[in-house]
Amino acid sequence: MERVTPHNRLLAIEDGESVSMREPVVVESPAVPAPRPMRARLLAAVPVVLVVASILAGTGLRVFAYARNQSLWIDEAMLALNVVYRTSPELLEPLDLNQGAPVGYLLMCKTVTTAFGGSELMLRLPSFVAGLIGLALFVPLAYRALPLAAARAAVILFSLAPYLIGYSAEFKQYGLDATIAVGLMLLGLPVWRSEAGRWRMVALAAGGALAVWFSHPAAFVLGGVGLAALADAAVRRDWPALAARCAVVAAWGVSFATCYFLFTRKLGMNQYLLDYWAGKFMPLPPTRPGDIMWIFHHFFAFFIAPAGFEPDIIHAAGLAGVCFLIGCLAMARADWRLLVATVTPLVLALLASGLHKYPFAGRLLIFAVPAALVVVGYGAVLIAERLEGVARWSGLVFLVALFIAPAHECYMGIKRPIHAEDAREVIAYAHENWQAGDQAYVFYAASAAFEYYQPQYPFPREAVRVGVENRDKDISRFQEELRPFRGQKRVWVLIAHRQSTEEYAIQAYLDGMGKCEEKIRFRDAVVMRYDLR
Structure with missing residues (x-):
């Protein structure tokens, strides 16, 4: 419709047309969206508030666990005697009291205790800092890797993961294992998505080569990241990219082989540790019904500890396991590269356990928790969306039921830490x-x-x-x-x-x-x- 103005009205009169001065003037303007109701805006802000609150709560719980400064428990005390009373070169030898830890972690702790003393707080300082860094790194990892709703769910689960919180305040290497796993996935994400430039490739090569000296299971994580990156280039038939990524993997392999044959191999020959972890090695090959049940049992046991889904709270471990499986199936179609990167480390750890090289149990699987929560968050949101189509609020109830288990464990951890030994x-x-x-x-x-x-x-x-x-x-x-x-x-x-x-x-x-x-x-x-x- 033509806009009527005093100027074109005047032109119309000169042409002999009669225009009534009382005729209403119609003016068209661009459509302006109506403001959203206050209630809708508040509801839209709820997920953001929950994520921010969970991050703050997770940070506060990690600080509280560290500042509580509880007594060393037996494993911490035995490792402390090695670090406090040995020199740095002596830490490169097999440790006393059947202890084992990555040489990089030992030397880092020795540096801290030499500078600031061997108190409980100083012994635990590297783990505490690693716990905070892990939380800070997981947020961008989740938001870059997952759709928005799934990223929010994963961040909430990671922030309140009770074993990640507990081991961030212990003088053991397991909290650092989880942080290194997050860092390696964050470095690898743009590579397997073919978004990485030269410097990111260099950073991934250097980060992976260094990681195996600070974390034993970093090798499993690198296996997942490397397989995703190589498979991406092979599927796209990008041979120059494949060659560059092979060079990165080769750098990891040289570093891992050096570390393994100099240090880690000796730990795997410790008969006391092999006996201690008896029953935590997968039967290989799994041919009998009992062998299959072993895998089934340890799969769901993983979601109890170390993933932190308390089984007494509405069977949360089973709920998380189902979310993980649904997430794997959906991710296979939506983002198979991410699936390879997140699931392969667990598969490699399972195979290593079958070779009696790495027990598949408890705190030794802390490294796999971040990747598992990425998949659980993805699957949980998919299930919630389907439930929402069946009954209103049912999806929200499902997510709350999933979140309440680790939150309850965190509450219990305030009263009694994972390893409370006075x-x-x-x-x-x-x-x-x-x-x-x-x-x-x-x-x-x-x-x-x-x-x-x-x-x-x-x-x-x-x-x-x-x-x-x-x-x-x-x-x-x-x-x-x-x-x-x-x-x-x-x-x-x-x-x-x-x-x-x-x-x-x-x-x-x-x-x-x-x-x-x-x-x-x-x-x-x-x-x-x-x-x-």
């Missing part, structure tokens, strides 16, 4: 109440913590008897160690990392020798004082 409190109590002439018996599982805390809580060496390792729970051996205390007025018994059968056996034998004057129980630890006259 060896320090037991040792401190005995030290504060020590009198001249007292003697002490240290349970074998508390010996590493006792040795670590000895400078802080000194005891006269001649008055302390440390038990010998007795994982077979041979009662007669405990009795042999306790018999020399007969006739003593004040005998302290320090137990940490306790097993109830061992504690009761020790207490029953001592009750037959004398009288328990004092007994104080802490988390997974107990201190007793006996009069054995």
